[in-house]
Amino acid sequence: MSPQTTHMTEASLYLPVNCEIVAVIDLTPHEKLFRLRLVDGRPLGHLPGQFVQVSLLGWGEAPLSVASSPTRDGYFEMGVRRAGTLTAAMHELKAGDVIGIRGPFGRPFELPKLRGQDLLLISGGCGLAPMRSLIQYCEDRPEEFGSLTILYGAKSPADTLFKDDLAAWEASARFACSRTVDRITEGDCYSGGVGLVTALIPPLEIDPGRTVAVLVGPPVMYRAVVEELRKKGLDSDRIVVSLERHMRCGVGKCGHCTIEHLYCCQDGPVFWLNEIELLKGAL
Numbered sequence: 588m589s590p591q592t593t594h595m596t597e598a599s600l601y602l603p604v605n606c607e608i609v610a611v612i613d614l615t616p617h618e619k620l621f622r623l624r625l626v627d628g629r630p631l632g633h634l635p636g637q638f639v640q641v642s643l644l645g646w647g648e649a650p651l652s653v654a655s656s657p658t659r660d661g662y663f664e665m666g667v668r669r670a671g672t673l674t675a676a677m678h679e680l681k682a683g684d685v686i687g688i689r690g691p692f693g694r695p696f697e698l699p700k701l702r703g704q705d706l707l708l709i710s711g712g713c714g715l716a717p718m719r720s721l722i723q724y725c726e727d728r729p730e731e732f733g734s735l736t737i738l739y740g741a742k743s744p745a746d747t748l749f750k751d752d753l754a755a756w757e758a759s760a761r762f763a764c765s766r767t768v769d770r771i772t773e774g775d776c777y778s779g780g781v782g783l784v785t786a787l788i789p790p791l792e793i794d795p796g797r798t799v800a801v802l803v804g805p806p807v808m809y810r811a812v813v814e815e816l817r818k819k820g821l822d823s824d825r826i827v828v829s830l831e832r833h834m835r836c837g838v839g840k841c842g843h844c845t846i847e848h849l850y851c852c853q854d855g856p857v858f859w860l861n862e863i864e865l866l867k868g869a870l
């Protein structure tokens with residue numbers, strides 16, 4: 588059992604609890620935001636970077652990141668892409684419907700090590716969902732951190748997640764926030780940058796001795812971003828990555844999520860780069 592799940596009994600690791608959908612909000616044509624609360628009134632008890640196993644009777648189970656910060660009381664949120672069986676069924680649900688939740692599971696972002704540091708929060712595509720939990724945490728506890736820089740890349744303006752949050756972070760004096768899209772098409776209403784998220788890194792002024800970069804995005808993003816960060820002098824012990832693997836149990840039993848000797852569901856999904864960079868197939 589990981590340190591994050593030691594408070595759970597063996598049985599509660601496997602037993603879903605009921606969770607009511609409080610609101611469903613369209614984010615893009617393919618992604619929706621679900622605001623939820625546990626039916627028994629307890630807080631979820633998660634930390635930024637953790638995930639839950641969501642179940643729907645007859646449709647199965649899937650790991651989904653918590654997209655809101657534990658500092659926001661009374662509810663938690665998930666940004667869900669319609670990817671297949673379970674997530675398509677979820678997209679049909681409405682406020683008042685009930686789903687099953689196991690968790691929270693996994694190793695979170697290591698807040699004690701992030702405190703006092705300048706944070707460079709880089710995400711791509713759906714990676715903004717787990718990153719949003721950390722960003723909201725920083726927003727609610729600004730005194731705990733140095734400078735806060737958000738970089739986000741999406742495929743297109745239509746694919747950009749959490750547009751309202753991005754606009755608020757751009758307007759906030761506490762964050763430096765830049766975003767980009769891979770491409771625009773005629774008729775798009777868009778005023779940000781065009782290009783890969785890596786292009787946002789070279790202009791930044793970074794103090795490599797007091798900066799931690801946190802990366803969440805598609806696998807293709809990691810190598811290119813890490814290369815740019817190295818040019819800025821950031822070592823692997825100052826780079827955090829969150830990895831996605833096919834998962835079944837979520838609690839270190841089935842072996843579906845392994846990266847060599849590591850279980851992504853328990854040892855991760857959050858890793859320091861120096862823990863995994865030499866492992867085959869990790870990045």
Ligand SMILES: Cc1cc2nc3c(=O)[nH]c(=O)nc-3n(C[C@H](O)[C@H](O)[C@H](O)COP(=O)(O)OP(=O)(O)OC[C@H]3O[C@@H](n4cnc5c(N)ncnc54)[C@H](O)[C@@H]3O)c2cc1C
Pocket residue numbers: 638647648649650651652653665666667668669670671672673674675713716717830831832833834856
């Ligand atoms: C720790 C973790 C956190 C995640 N957080 C989120 C999140 O916040 N929001 C979100 O929308 N999605 C997230 N995902 C991805 C999500 O779990 C999958 O999209 C989901 O399992 C699909 O379930 P399904 O039944 O709808 O699709 P299925 O019908 O099971 O599969 C549809 C397709 O997606 C592929 N697939 C399933 N799981 C994965 C995976 N882990 N990686 C790559 N391909 C996969 C399948 O092979 C298949 O081709 C996360 C995954 C992990 C491991």
Ligand code: FES
Pocket residue numbers: 833834835836837838839840841842843844845850851852853
């Ligand atoms: S998902 Fe079963 S061991 Fe990780």
